[in-house]
Amino acid sequence: MIKNPTPRIIAFLTATILTCVVSVISLIFQSKWLEVSISSALTFAISYLLTLYALEFFIYRKIKLIYKSIHQLKTKKSDPLLPPLFGIIEDPISEVTKDVLKWAEDQTVExxxxxxxxxxxxxxxxxxxxxxxxxxxxxxxxxxxxxxxxxxxxxxxxxxxxxxxxxxxxxxxxxxxxxxxxxxxxGYLTMEMETFDIHDLTKDIFDSLEFMAREKQIEFGFKAGADAPFIVEADKSRIRQVLVNLISNSIKYGNTGGRTLLGLYDMDENILIEVSDNGIGIEAEHIPRLFERFFRVDRSRSRSGGGTGLGLAIVKHIIEAHNQTINVRSSPGIGTTFGFTLKKA
Incomplete structure (x- = not known):
């Protein structure tokens, strides 16, 4: 049994069977091999062409109409890509089946x-x-x-x-x-790229948030090897917004008398920036949703701190607008570290 036969194979098999039947009948009623051969050849040719024509006219055209409708829905164009039945060697019906299944799968996903x-x-x-x-x-x-x-x-x-x-x-x-x-x-807001020292920007933010940190007796500092210039290429005002948000959160959710440290690491093409604290930490089940809009680990505490619940969502969008990534790791009672990368200048 042939699996997924092409229209040409179907026509060939049909013509062969009819020719065999006609040949047997001719041999019974006629004795001349020449006449039998001629009638068999004509029978094969005619039945082969008629079968192909029947497939084209009665079946394939219907399939083309279905394919054309699906093609218009997919590409918004009027001319289908399906070639004529007589002008191809491959199995067009099989191709249509694959395309229809792919279209149905895409529709389900959509x-x-x-x-x-x-x-x-x-x-x-x-x-x-x-x-x-x-x-x-x-x-x-x-x-x-x-x-x-x-x-x-x-x-x-x-x-x-x-x-x-x-x-x-x-x-x-x-x-x-x-x-x-x-x-x-x-995508309406474009990034204004410039070259600047992320270390100097962080020092400026530490100074601007010093009063907020002093209320909770939280100390600012740089990790080992990070207290030096690190030049990046990014939107300075937007990266300031990112750092202000992350450092402010480290103060809000940090323990009294704790610390907030900034780490800077050369990653060849990028600079990795990490904001770490030794605060209350975040439960593992909350981390996957941390960058969702309005998601709060502790709603009452977050709202009393004046947050809108959109800060981390904005942070994620800003970093992704730079074609970079941001991640978080945290342990309850130990602290939290947010890390993101920027292109090194």
């Missing part, structure tokens, strides 16, 4: 992706509304309290106005982060 995107959209909208709801309700409460008479008390009105201002700052920060991540994901 549908699954659309379902995931829909779930993600719903979760994202729920998270945004949840993040906005708290500060808006706070502002609403403070304003109504002031309008109901607290405005006349200087101590109370200043206290409530200060809290309302903090809530508006939180909303502004959330909107700004949402705008940043939207621009990064859409």
């Amino acid at each position: 549908i699954e992706q659309l379902k995931k995107n829909e779930e993600f959209r719903k979760e994202f909208l729920g998270n945004v509304s949840h993040e906005l709801k708290t500060p808006i309700f706070n502002i609403q409460g403070y304003i109504h309290t002031l309008l109901e008479g607290a405005m006349d008390d200087p101590d109370i009105n200043i206290h409530f106005l200060t809290k309302a201002a903090k809530s508006t700052d939180r909303i502004a920060a959330l909107v700004e982060d949402l705008e940043s991540i939207s621009q990064l994901e859409s």
Whole structure:
């Protein structure tokens, strides 16, 4: 039994069988071998051509219509790639089968992706509304309290106005982060590449965050071999944003009296930058979701620290916009290390 026969083989086998039948019948009723040979040859030729024509007209054309529809859905073009049946040696039906199966597989993957995107959209909208709801309700409460008479008390009105201002700052920060991540994901925001010393940039950030670190008695420093110039090629303002976020997190979730250390390593074509702390650490089950938007290991603690829940998602997008990678390793009670690479200048 021939597996996956081509149209030519089908036509050949059909013609051969018919020729054999006609030849046997001719031999029975005719004795001249010349006449039998001629009739057999004509029978073979005619049946071969008729079989191929039948396959082309009744079957193959129907397959071409199906293929053309699928091809238009795949490529948005009107002319199919399937060649005529008579002009090829390979099995066109087999090729169509493969293409249809591939198309069906792609459609399944696309549908699954659309379902995931829909779930993600719903979760994202729920998270945004949840993040906005708290500060808006706070502002609403403070304003109504002031309008109901607290405005006349200087101590109370200043206290409530200060809290309302903090809530508006939180909303502004959330909107700004949402705008940043939207621009990064859409590719609208381009990277302004320049050459600079990542060591000097980190020292400047340490100085700017010194007051925040002093409140928790956290010390800044460089790991062995990192207290030296390391020249990279990147968007300086965006890398500053990355480092500020990572170092700020190391302070927020660091232990009182702890330390935040920066490591710089020459990796031939790239420079590896690591921000390490000896803080509370992160459970292993939370690490895969750490860079998701609005994901928080400890929601109450993160929100009280003023975070929008978008910081690490923005960090990941910035690093990926540089065609680089970022990773994290952490152990509860020991500390956390975020590492990312930048192109060496």
